[in-house]
Amino acid sequence: MSVDLADPTARADVVQRLGGLYAGRPVVLGPGVLAGFTPLVARLRALGCPVLVLATGRGVGAVPAPQDCTVVDVELPPTSSMTEEVRVLDRATRDLPAAVVAAIDAFDPAREAIWRTTPFVASDEPLWGRWVTGGRPRAWLALEDKLLADRVWDAAGVARVPSRVCEVSAGLEALEAATAELAGPLGAVWSGDARDGLNGGGNFVQWVGTGAGGADGADGRAAAFAFFAPRCDRVRVMPFLDGVPCSVHGIVVDDGPGGTAALRPVELAILRHPGERRFVYGGLSTWWDPPPADRESMRAAVRRVGAHLAEAHGYRGGFGIDGVLTADGFRPTELNSRFSAGLTTLADVDPALFQLLQDHLVAGLDPGLGAADLESVVPLLDAERVGAPRAVGQGVSLGGDVEHDVVLVDGRLEPAPDGAATGTTLVAADTPVGFFAKLDPCALLTPGQRLAPLNVALLDLLDREHGTGFGALEAAPDLR
Numbered sequence: 001m002s003v004d005l006a007d008p009t010a011r012a013d014v015v016q017r018l019g020g021l022y023a024g025r026p027v028v029l030g031p032g033v034l035a036g037f038t039p040l041v042a043r044l045r046a047l048g049c050p051v052l053v054l055a056t057g058r059g060v061g062a063v064p065a066p067q068d069c070t071v072v073d074v075e076l077p078p079t080s081s082m083t084e085e086v087r088v089l090d091r092a093t094r095d096l097p098a099a100v101v102a103a104i105d106a107f108d109p110a111r112e113a114i115w116r117t118t119p120f121v122a123s124d125e126p127l128w129g130r131w132v133t134g135g136r137p138r139a140w141l142a143l144e145d146k147l148l149a150d151r152v153w154d155a156a157g158v159a160r161v162p163s164r165v166c167e168v169s170a171g172l173e174a175l176e177a178a179t180a181e182l183a184g185p186l187g188a189v190w191s192g193d194a195r196d197g198l199n200g201g202g203n204f205v206q207w208v209g210t211g212a213g214g215a216d217g218a219d220g221r222a223a224a225f226a227f228f229a230p231r232c233d234r235v236r237v238m239p240f241l242d243g244v245p246c247s248v249h250g251i252v253v254d255d256g257p258g259g260t261a262a263l264r265p266v267e268l269a270i271l272r273h274p275g276e277r278r279f280v281y282g283g284l285s286t287w288w289d290p291p292p293a294d295r296e297s298m299r300a301a302v303r304r305v306g307a308h309l310a311e312a313h314g315y316r317g318g319f320g321i322d323g324v325l326t327a328d329g330f331r332p333t334e335l336n337s338r339f340s341a342g343l344t345t346l347a348d349v350d351p352a353l354f355q356l357l358q359d360h361l362v363a364g365l366d367p368g369l370g371a372a373d374l375e376s377v378v379p380l381l382d383a384e385r386v387g388a389p390r391a392v393g394q395g396v397s398l399g400g401d402v403e404h405d406v407v408l409v410d411g412r413l414e415p416a417p418d419g420a421a422t423g424t425t426l427v428a429a430d431t432p433v434g435f436f437a438k439l440d441p442c443a444l445l446t447p448g449q450r451l452a453p454l455n456v457a458l459l460d461l462l463d464r465e466h467g468t469g470f471g472a473l474e475a476a477p478d479l480r
Contacts (some may be wrong), residue, residue, distance in 0.1 A: 003369060005353070006377055006380040014353060015350070015352045017368070018367060019043075019047050019356060021356065021359060022044060022047050022114060023048055024049065025049055025112060026050045026107065026108045027049045027052070027113055027114050028052050028054065028104060028114070029044075029051060029069075030053055030117065030118075031074045031076065031092065031117075032056060032118060033058070034071065035060055037055075037069075038061065041053065041064040041068050051070070052104065052108070053070070053071050053072070056075070059429060059431070060427050070103075070107055074092070074096065074097075076088055076432055078432070081394050081395075082201030082433060083199040083200055085432065086120040086197075087120075087196070087197040090120060093121050094127070096128070104128060111129040114131055115128070115132050115133070117133075118135065119134070119339055122138045122141065123135035134358075134359065136317075136338055137362075140313065143337040144198055144336060144337050146191040146333075146334045147193045147194075147234055147236050152305060152335055156305045156308040158332060159331065160331055162238075162239070164178040164237050167234055168229055168233055172221065175190065175221065175235060176221060179208060179210060179221065182238065183210045183240070184239035184240050185240075187209040187216075187240045188239055189205060189206070189237075189240050189333075190205070190235050191204060191235065193233055193235070193236075195234075201394075202281050206228075207240060208224050209221075209277060220277055238333070241333070242476065243324045243326040243480070244290070244325040244450070244476055244480075245269075245323075246267050246322075246324070246330070247266050247268055247284075247340070248265045248298040248301065249262075249319065249321070250262050250263065250319055251361070252309060252318075252319070252361070253361065253367075253369065253370055253371050254310065254370075255311060256307060256310070257304075259306065260302065260305075260371055262299035262300070262303050263375075264286060264295065264378055265298050266284050266285065266286055266342040267284065267287070267288035267387070268284055269285070269389065269451045270452075270476065271476075272474045272475075273471050273472065273473055273474075274474060275471075275472065280459065282389055282451070282459070283389045284342055284345040284390075285385075285388070286346065286381060286385050286387055287385045287386075287387055287446065287448070287449050287451060288448065289447070289448050290325055290330075291480050294325060294330055298330045301330070305319070305321060306319065315337070316361040317338075317362045318338070318343045318358055318361075319335065319340070320336040320338075320342045322335075324476075327480070329480075339358050345386055346386075349381060387445070387451055388442035389455040390437065390438040390439075390458075391435075391455075391468075392433070392436055393434035393470075394433050395433070395434050396435060397434060397435060398429070400430070402429070403428075405419070405420060405426075406424055406439070407424070408424075408454075411457060412461075423443035425440060426438075427440055435468075439454075450475065452476060453475045456474065459473055
């Protein structure tokens, strides 16, 4: 019998049923930022679960009430980028200090707890004797290597732009030749492999020009090669794709062409600094709507990719395809073989449903739902828009928490006068990598509106008020 997940009563029944996975069992969460676990702690407590959180920092926003969980502080090794931060998680979780292990054992002496972690921790084997959810098998993590993506698109029959993979050992000349062949009017993009582990946050993506000299030409390409040479064995060269950066997501329930649910597109606020040829990553949003034909083309691509992942890799659970809606339509750039940031954005409509569904699928458990059931939630995703501007500062500190309302005047964000309430609040705090900031709540978006221009305004405000150094950024154009 089909289930209409757009109906709140039906969703509540499914959430209650799937919640049996955790009900009454002790749960270890993390490692991660404490504020990020607040909603999950509340859901687990409602299921009767004692909870211990391994906290790497406080984070932005409300934290769990002291009576709701035991908090154990975990200090991660110093990092200077998002890539370093995610790479260290699996290793650090398996090499915890003795005092942290003792605290976990005191909380769960019988080792009956479920350890719910992040997708950057492998779930192939137990963590300190405890069953793992929230992670993923190492084989699925390896699928995120950007240099494998074109094979996936080709196997699934998804249209893509030409690219070339160059061996770093072949020297700068090989990359120069591929760039001369493939570059578009805005140059080319070089992406490094995952030789030493997953990379993210655009840290291993370089925008290069085709000029003879200067930062947008030969000097820029030489600097990009110098970055990749000690860190990668191979680099992919693609033309720079102009248009709206976006992603589309699926959930693989079972094998076959009908086993993947396709959700709606999400805008990615990937901002540009043309003068320095660099990208800055902002927030994600479902306020934006691509043309209907493009939307359905993107969803069809998700179904084909999901069928390939299931058949070739035994994949289950959520995944995302990042790309650009160009003048010629959607063109993919990378695969996120996890419950990605875009899926997390979509899941805001019912986090408990999506979290429990993902945990069941990755663990090989039958959630009792088919792809058609999951696609019944799409009208809800269209009706309840989510997303707001965000900023991640790497290697930059704000020196303390920030929280005040802001107002938008002629495209420019300013602190609200005299502490007035505007419905849009800037909140920010330092993190182990630098700082994190967002507009939460944000009352400045309407259906159909792009997020990226507002995200540019947020980073401009941070530069003016806190000297964060993002620089003169631009939003990508909409070419459809």
